[in-house]
Amino acid sequence: MTAVEVATVSYTVSADYFAEVGADFNSEAVDDAVLAELNRIVPKGVVVHRNGKAYAEPEVAAAAREIDWDALLERIDVDQIMATHGR
DSSP states (O other), X not given: XXXXXXXXXXXXXXXXXXXXXXXXXXXXXXXXXHHHHHHHHSOTTEEEOTTSEEEEOGGGHHHHTTOOHHHHHHTSOHHHHHHHTXX
C-alpha cells in the first residue's frame, strides 16, 4: 500500500526563537531532533518527512487528517533539545 499525504506540518524551530534564546545552536540538528520526536509520538502508520509533509497509511489516513499537530508539537521539549545541540 502507498501512504497518502494528510497534512503539512511546520515543525522547525523559528529563527526568532533561536534569537530569543540568545545562544548558538546547530539549528539543523535541533530541527532533526524535533522531527524525530514528532515521529515518535504520532500514531502508528503516520510519518512526517523532513519537508514537513505528513503521510499516513490508507487505513489511518482519515484519522491522521484530524491530528492536532500544534498539540503534538507542544508536547515536545524544544528547550531540552536545544540544550543538547548547542555549539
